[in-house]
Amino acid sequence: MIITLINCLLFSGCSRQSSENIRAPRPQIISPEVHANNTVTFRYNAPHAKTVKMDPQFMEGMADMVKDENGIWSVTLGPVEPDMYPYGFIVDGTTVMDDNNPFYFENERFKASIVDIPGPDPLIHSVQDVPHGTVNYEYYTSPVLGTTGRFLVYTPPGYDEQPDQKYPVFYLISGTTDTDETYFKVGRANFILDNMIARGETKPMIVVMPYGNPAAYFDAGDPRGAAAGQRLNEDFLTVMMPYVEKNYRTINNAANRAIGGFSRGGNQGLTIGMNNLDKFSYLCSYASFAGNVKEFETTFKDFIKDPAQTNRKINLFWLGVGTDDFLYENARLFMDKLEQNGIRTTTLITGGGHTWMNAKLYLYESAKFLFQQ
Amino acid sequence: MIITLINCLLFSGCSRQSSENIRAPRPQIISPEVHANNTVTFRYNAPHAKTVKMDPQFMEGMADMVKDENGIWSVTLGPVEPDMYPYGFIVDGTTVMDDNNPFYFENERFKASIVDIPGPDPLIHSVQDVPHGTVNYEYYTSPVLGTTGRFLVYTPPGYDEQPDQKYPVFYLISGTTDTDETYFKVGRANFILDNMIARGETKPMIVVMPYGNPAAYFDAGDPRGAAAGQRLNEDFLTVMMPYVEKNYRTINNAANRAIGGFSRGGNQGLTIGMNNLDKFSYLCSYASFAGNVKEFETTFKDFIKDPAQTNRKINLFWLGVGTDDFLYENARLFMDKLEQNGIRTTTLITGGGHTWMNAKLYLYESAKFLFQQ
Numbered sequence: 001m002i003i004t005l006i007n008c009l010l011f012s013g014c015s016r017q018s019s020e021n022i023r024a025p026r027p028q029i030i031s032p033e034v035h036a037n038n039t040v041t042f043r044y045n046a047p048h049a050k051t052v053k054m055d056p057q058f059m060e061g062m063a064d065m066v067k068d069e070n071g072i073w074s075v076t077l078g079p080v081e082p083d084m085y086p087y088g089f090i091v092d093g094t095t096v097m098d099d100n101n102p103f104y105f106e107n108e109r110f111k112a113s114i115v116d117i118p119g120p121d122p123l124i125h126s127v128q129d130v131p132h133g134t135v136n137y138e139y140y141t142s143p144v145l146g147t148t149g150r151f152l153v154y155t156p157p158g159y160d161e162q163p164d165q166k167y168p169v170f171y172l173i174s175g176t177t178d179t180d181e182t183y184f185k186v187g188r189a190n191f192i193l194d195n196m197i198a199r200g201e202t203k204p205m206i207v208v209m210p211y212g213n214p215a216a217y218f219d220a221g222d223p224r225g226a227a228a229g230q231r232l233n234e235d236f237l238t239v240m241m242p243y244v245e246k247n248y249r250t251i252n253n254a255a256n257r258a259i260g261g262f263s264r265g266g267n268q269g270l271t272i273g274m275n276n277l278d279k280f281s282y283l284c285s286y287a288s289f290a291g292n293v294k295e296f297e298t299t300f301k302d303f304i305k306d307p308a309q310t311n312r313k314i315n316l317f318w319l320g321v322g323t324d325d326f327l328y329e330n331a332r333l334f335m336d337k338l339e340q341n342g343i344r345t346t347t348l349i350t351g352g353g354h355t356w357m358n359a360k361l362y363l364y365e366s367a368k369f370l371f372q373q
Numbered sequence: 374m375i376i377t378l379i380n381c382l383l384f385s386g387c388s389r390q391s392s393e394n395i396r397a398p399r400p401q402i403i404s405p406e407v408h409a410n411n412t413v414t415f416r417y418n419a420p421h422a423k424t425v426k427m428d429p430q431f432m433e434g435m436a437d438m439v440k441d442e443n444g445i446w447s448v449t450l451g452p453v454e455p456d457m458y459p460y461g462f463i464v465d466g467t468t469v470m471d472d473n474n475p476f477y478f479e480n481e482r483f484k485a486s487i488v489d490i491p492g493p494d495p496l497i498h499s500v501q502d503v504p505h506g507t508v509n510y511e512y513y514t515s516p517v518l519g520t521t522g523r524f525l526v527y528t529p530p531g532y533d534e535q536p537d538q539k540y541p542v543f544y545l546i547s548g549t550t551d552t553d554e555t556y557f558k559v560g561r562a563n564f565i566l567d568n569m570i571a572r573g574e575t576k577p578m579i580v581v582m583p584y585g586n587p588a589a590y591f592d593a594g595d596p597r598g599a600a601a602g603q604r605l606n607e608d609f610l611t612v613m614m615p616y617v618e619k620n621y622r623t624i625n626n627a628a629n630r631a632i633g634g635f636s637r638g639g640n641q642g643l644t645i646g647m648n649n650l651d652k653f654s655y656l657c658s659y660a661s662f663a664g665n666v667k668e669f670e671t672t673f674k675d676f677i678k679d680p681a682q683t684n685r686k687i688n689l690f691w692l693g694v695g696t697d698d699f700l701y702e703n704a705r706l707f708m709d710k711l712e713q714n715g716i717r718t719t720t721l722i723t724g725g726g727h728t729w730m731n732a733k734l735y736l737y738e739s740a741k742f743l744f745q746q
């Protein structure tokens with residue numbers, strides 16, 4: 001029995017009904033392998049490939065890999081600045097995940113893996129020995145979307161032990177091609193909040209992670225997907241948010257609601273938030289902006305007509321973007337337009353581009369200010 | 374802004390910091406596309422590949438794909454019997470997921486996608502308009518494993534609305550190379566239970582989905598992984614199960630505990646269950662067996678020494694296996710040994726092999742009998 005199971009463990013095609021022959025037993029290779037000096041070795045088994053390159057987000061461009069006598073391609077890169085980075089292999093032009101790495105970049109479309117370079121000190125997204133919150137997958141029937149929707153909910157440590165306590169809530173939306181899982185699996189929102197709460201850097205809060213393209217999950221390939229995605233805002237306010245407030249112990253007023261997100265999710269969050277200041281007093285924009293920035297004054301006429309009144313309704317308008325971001329110009333212009341029109345903001349300009357390294361960083365930096373008033 | 378976001382949506386490398394050039398904009402292709410007559414078209418974009426085949430678990434062997442003038446390979450197969458099936462593309466010998474399909478086969482190692490052939494009537498694993506339970510990702514510190522462990526918990530519909538109600542609990546373990554997510558994402562345990570509960574086919578219950586190789590998730594590439602996996606049983610009984618019973622409203626006696634699983638998970642579940650009948654009275658083996666079946670009488674000496682007494686402690690010993698399963702002979706021999714030694718069992722022999730189609734089926738068939746006594 002032990003022998004059978006070990007064979008099975010070594011045999012990648014174990015859970016198959018038939019054609020076991022087509023997935024030959026593979027050598028046990030480790031990839032990625034992070035070394036003590038923060039260099040990292042990537043390996044990919046492709047004996048028949050002509051070229052295998054790799055494409056890690058910690059460097060510009062691609063790295064060539066070299067094949068050994070067993071058909072395993074490898075390259076060692078770095079030292080790399082500690083963080084989590086997406087990467088993929090390009091096998092004769094086709095981008096694939098790392099077979100040997102169980103950490104996926106959860107996404108609607110492209111396939112990438114994630115490498116975690118831990119460094120000497122624990123990073124804010126790392127699993128540490130602190131009390132952990134729970135991440136819940138919630139399913140709800142949406143008449144607006146015409147389908148079953150899903151979103152994720154982080155509840156902070158102690159949520160179940162204190163059944164009378166209510167919490168502020170942060171609606172945090174991922175970007176284009178991301179799913180409701182991306183801020184959990186790639187953004188590590190749960191571990192960032194666990195660590196911040198343990199350090200006293202932020203208040204215990206509930207974090208709701210909706211899906212910016214909600215129907216796509218259940219209707220992949222169905223043309224309803226796009227239309228349903230556009231109905232996000234209506235679903236958000238009339239179905240999903242009431243569902244959250246019925247099923248979780250949220251404090252239901254503007255002073256205890258935040259909304260924001262990364263990229264398209266920031267746009268969606270700002271659009272909902274700026275148009276509903278009676279409901280949200282904390283707004284967060286990560287590598288994003290709202291509306292047509294060149295026609296800002298027209299689009300946000302009501303928002304800016306009485307800046308003092310608008311500012312009284314907003315406890316935090318946080319915006320961050322990286323100088324290498326392809327949305328940098330528009331995001332900066334959006335910040336400038338807000339300032340020029342007398343809207344009080346907190347801004348952070350960093351290095352880096354339109355990446356999940358920055359999406360994580362902005363979550364951390366902005367969460368310090370959430371629900372402090 | 375709208376134009377920017379649409380460009381971004383069309384551009385698969387959108388969430389990238391640099392080297393956008395290496396992921397050219399790809400045509401929007403739909404894969405898999407399930408047709409009304411239960412045939413299904415698979416497509417893969419690989420203009421430079423010499424051969425692309427596909428490997429679906431609904432048929433023996435591989436299917437050749439044909440390239441069109443845009444470099445998109447495709448094949449239409451079937452009609453296929455309605456069910457969910459893993460599949461992958463083999464691009465010049467390298468097995469990859471379907472880029473355009475967001476449904477992954479969650480797994481430690483091999484990369485496969487999932488196609489759902491819905492058929493005319495809703496299948497037991499399908500998302501239906503019934504009350505839905507929640508799936509929770511729980512993190513816990515394990516002194517036994519020396520790391521942070523994770524498991525998933527399904528709570529049935531109404532769990533939050535009835536804070537005084539307690540529930541029976543089923544510990545359901547996935548197989549070799551599977552993770553704690555596999556019975557959720559591939560096995561659809563939550564939807565199967567939702568549908569069965571809505572139909573009155575089973576009782577509302579909590580389902581705990583542990584990780585059969587618990588340390589691997591956080592220690593990928595760390596040699597502690599294997600040793601920690603062997604400590605599963607100790608962690609299960611002394612850390613994880615007490616954590617569940619502290620944080621969820623479980624009924625804590627043998628009459629309200631079930632344990633089992635698929636493949637290696639079935640082995641682990643049976644080993645824990647058969648050695649702890651004071652704690653578990655429902656045992657489920659899906660395409661599995663325990664111990665060295667040829668030395669059954671030695672291994673299970675205590676278990677079979679007084680069959681009448683053992684039978685009194687067991688409310689259900691359910692075993693299922695498919696005739697094409699590579700574990701069929703051992704699983705059948707295990708069933709026979711139990712019967713020969715006077716142990717009362719409920720068995721189901723089906724067609725099919727060592728697949729998640731059967732893992733889902735066995736969950737459904739056995740859950741009908743859970744907590745009925």
